[in-house]
Amino acid sequence: MSAVWTRLGVRIRTTVVAVAAVAAAIVVAGAAVVLLLGWSLDRSTTEDARSAGRQVAHEIAREGARELTGADVASSGDSASVLQVLDAQGQVITADPALAGLPPLTPVRPAPGHEVVETVSVTVNGSGEDYRLVSAGVAGPGGPYTVVSARSLAPVTEALTRLSLLFAAAALPLLAISALTVYRAVGSALRPVERMRRTVSEITTRDLERRVDVPPGRDEVQRLAVTLNSMLDRLASAQGAQRRFVSDASHELRSPVNTVVTALEVAEHHPEAMSKDELVAVVSRETSRLRELVDDLLLLARTDDATDHPPSGEVDLDDLARAEAERARATVGPKVEIRTEPVKVTGNAAQLRRAIRNLVDNAREHAAERIRVCTRAEGTTAVVEVSDDGPGVPAADRDRIFERFVRRDDARHHGAPGTGGSAGLGLAIVAGIAARHGGSAECTDSTDPVYPGAAFRIRLPSRRQP
Structure with a gap:
C-alpha cells in the first residue's frame, strides 16, 4: 500500500x-x-x-x-x-x-x-x-x-x-x-x-555555468533554487579544482619522465657523454621521485574518498610527535626542541604520523637553526604545533599554502624531501589528513621570539578520558 x-x-x-x-x-x-x-x-x-x-x-x-x-x-x-x-x-x-x-x-x-x-x-x-x-x-x-x-x-x-x-x-x-x-x-x-x-x-559537465532561475518570495521553492545554485557553484568549483589538479599532476609526472627519457636518449645516441653509472643514478633518482609523487597522489585521493575507512583507534598523539621529533633530531640539521603533553585522539595512527612527519620535515627544510615540536590540550581539542626560526609565511599565503601544487617564490617555496613537498603536496596532505579526522590545519606566526618563523598547527578533537 x-x-x-x-x-x-x-x-x-x-x-x-x-x-x-x-x-x-x-x-x-x-x-x-x-x-x-x-x-x-x-x-x-x-x-x-x-x-x-x-x-x-x-x-x-x-x-x-x-x-x-x-x-x-x-x-x-x-x-x-x-x-x-x-x-x-x-x-x-x-x-x-x-x-x-x-x-x-x-x-x-x-x-x-x-x-x-x-x-x-x-x-x-x-x-x-x-x-x-x-x-x-x-x-x-x-x-x-x-x-x-x-x-x-x-x-x-x-x-x-x-x-x-x-x-x-x-x-x-x-x-x-x-x-x-x-x-x-x-x-x-x-x-x-x-x-x-x-x-x-x-546542465552537463561541459556547461556548469548555467544556473536555475530563483523565483520571487521567501518560501521552500525559493530556498530550493538557492540551494541548487549553491550546489552547482560547488560542482563547478570542484570541477575546476579537479582539472587544475589533473593538469598540475600531469605536469609534475611529466618532469621526471622527461628527465629519464632525455637521459636514455643521450646514453643511446651519445654514449661518450654519459656513463652507465651516471645513467643509473639519474634514472634511480627520477624513478624514486616519481614513486613518491604517485604515493602522495594516492594518499590525497584516499583522504578525499568518503567511502574509504582506514583502521581507527585510540592514538597517543604526543607519542607520535615525540617519535618524529626524535627522528629529526637524529639527523644532521637544525636543533630540535621537544615539548609534549599527553593527548589522545581517535584516528588512524599511520595517517596521523604522516601528517606530523610532513610538518617536521617542512620545518627542517626552512629552519635557520632550530625547530620545536610540541603537543598540548586546549579544552576538547588536541593540538600539535611545529615551529621554526625560518623566514615565515606571509599572511596572504597562509591559507593558500595548504592547497595542492602550490609553490611560492620566496625562501619557503621548496618542499621537504620525501614529503611530496617538492611538488607542493606535503602541506596539502597534512590538511587532508586533519580534515579526515574531524580537525583542521593552520599556519600562523610564532609568538615565541626564539622561533620567529612559521608555526604550523594540527587541531583534532581529543578523546575523552574515562
Missing part, C-alpha cells in the same frame, strides 16, 4: 490528503449541526407536549375531569399531538379520539405538581411511531389525576434526515471543487520546480 501511495506523486497525494481533510471537516461540521438541530427540535417537542398538557391540567384543577370529553382534549385532527387523562387507579377517563380504545400510554403516576418526561413507541391510527410523553400529576375535584401529553418525534427524525441528505448532496460538489482547486494550486506551486528540473537536466 505504501509503495502504491508513493508512486502516486506529490500532486495527487496532496490532492487526496486535502480532499480527505475537507471531507472530514464537512463530516464534523455536519454532525455538529445535525446534533445541535436535533437537540433544539427535541427540546421544542418536549415544550410543545408540556404546553398542551398544561392547558388541560389547569381545567382539571378547577373543575375536575368528570365533565371532560374526548373533544375537550382532542387536537385539531393531527395525530402528531395526543392526550390522555387518567384517574387515580390509572384508568383512562378521557382521551384524544386518535387514542380511542387504547390502554394508558405510560405506567408512571407522578404526584400532583410533578411530571415525568419519557419517550415511548405508540401506535396511532395503525402506525407505530416514537412519541415524547410528558406525564403531569394534577390535584383536582375527584382527583388526583394524571395528564399524559404525547408529541410525535417523527417530524424531528424527518427534519434531521433531510438535513443529513442535504449535507451529503452539498459535500459532493464541494469535494470536487476542492480537489480541482488543490490539484491546480499544487501544479502551479510545483511549476517552478519543474522548470528547475528541466534546467538541471540540461
